[in-house]
Amino acid sequence: MPEMLKWGGGGCLYCSKAAFTLVELLVVIAIIGILIALLLPAVQAAREAARRMQCANNLKQLALACHNHADIHSGHLPAGARSSTSLTWVTFILPFIEQSSRYSQMSIDYVPGGSATGSGGYVYEADDSLPGGHSLRKQNVRPWQERLSVYTCPSNHREEYQFGTFATWPKLSYVAAAGSTAIQLNQPSPFGWIVSYVGLKDAVGANPDDILDTHSALFGMRSYANNTEINTPDFGQISISQATDGLSNTLLFSEVINTLSDKSYNANFSDGRGAVNMGTCAFFTAYYEPNTTLPDESNDTSGCHTPTQLVTPKCPCIVIAGAGYRLSARSLHPGGVNAAFGDGHLSFVSDSVNRNTWRSLGDASDGNTVSLP
Numbered sequence: 001m002p003e004m005l006k007w008g009g010g011g012c013l014y015c016s017k018a019a020f021t022l023v024e025l026l027v028v029i030a031i032i033g034i035l036i037a038l039l040l041p042a043v044q045a046a047r048e049a050a051r052r053m054q055c056a057n058n059l060k061q062l063a064l065a066c067h068n069h070a071d072i073h074s075g076h077l078p079a080g081a082r083s084s085t086s087l088t089w090v091t092f093i094l095p096f097i098e099q100s101s102r103y104s105q106m107s108i109d110y111v112p113g114g115s116a117t118g119s120g121g122y123v124y125e126a127d128d129s130l131p132g133g134h135s136l137r138k139q140n141v142r143p144w145q146e147r148l149s150v151y152t153c154p155s156n157h158r159e160e161y162q163f164g165t166f167a168t169w170p171k172l173s174y175v176a177a178a179g180s181t182a183i184q185l186n187q188p189s190p191f192g193w194i195v196s197y198v199g200l201k202d203a204v205g206a207n208p209d210d211i212l213d214t215h216s217a218l219f220g221m222r223s224y225a226n227n228t229e230i231n232t233p234d235f236g237q238i239s240i241s242q243a244t245d246g247l248s249n250t251l252l253f254s255e256v257i258n259t260l261s262d263k264s265y266n267a268n269f270s271d272g273r274g275a276v277n278m279g280t281c282a283f284f285t286a287y288y289e290p291n292t293t294l295p296d297e298s299n300d301t302s303g304c305h306t307p308t309q310l311v312t313p314k315c316p317c318i319v320i321a322g323a324g325y326r327l328s329a330r331s332l333h334p335g336g337v338n339a340a341f342g343d344g345h346l347s348f349v350s351d352s353v354n355r356n357t358w359r360s361l362g363d364a365s366d367g368n369t370v371s372l373p
Helices: 022-072 100-104 138-144 355-361
Strands: 160-163 167-170 174-177 251-255 296-298 317-319 336-341 346-350
Touching: 022 174, 022 251, 022 336, 022 346, 138 167
Parallel strands: 296 317
Antiparallel strands: 160 167, 174 251, 251 336, 336 346
């Protein structure tokens, strides 16, 4: 007679445990896979929301830095740039974002350009003994080798700009508003560079039925009048009182995508968009809405990739020799860009914003006091 099962306090001692069948195991694995697939988009969306919030916080810090600058400079914002390859607002606000030590390492004093001996010009010096407020000086390149988080959107690429064989610095994520038309070089006074903006007629190959008037923005520069730099004390610093449309209705900063550092167009220069330590790349214009599929426009090959190669997604570019610069606000945030306004408030602007509204927001004094819906 078979031995009877013996029972302990916790149950049967000899009962065999039932195992999963192969089918059951596969079903469990499939369920887990489905749950992960459902959860992953939510996790990614949450991460992107956090990155977008951090990006907006960076823009807030930059806007506050500009107002702190104005508080101790008679109501004037920092100069936009001194010339096409000179220092920009990015450098001038360093003391107001707790980067005084970095600022003190740089050669800020203005030295007229045009000399190859070190007294001026755009040459890269092998030592730090010669002054000159150009972005290619060794003492102005070296402090940028460490990327600053306040200038970097967490959603953006991490790229560097290569200028010739001697200067490399991180591309940054934020650009200043440069009106609603285009930045045009070599204009006679009073146009200069950024204090006023040329209309698009005979400039950037625009549709002749879509010409905008010349107006102004919140960042200025006096340079390139009749191809000669003007050494003014403030380099075109703009008073916030000149924003006659109202600071809350005028763009101050937005985003730029750091284009991948290819040299498809120019063997000596990588695509310069995002290299905002240089005047030509430190600004966006509100001619086209954010993240437009229409190309950015540059007047030389150092600002673009080869037009037949879309090296960086969402960043088409063309070169129109002898014209100007028109870079649109772009970001890797789905659906729009973060933007800071003259009064310091922030907004996430949709890619589908009305084009005329966006243009009016990009202009400080066109008489259109529009606001976002």
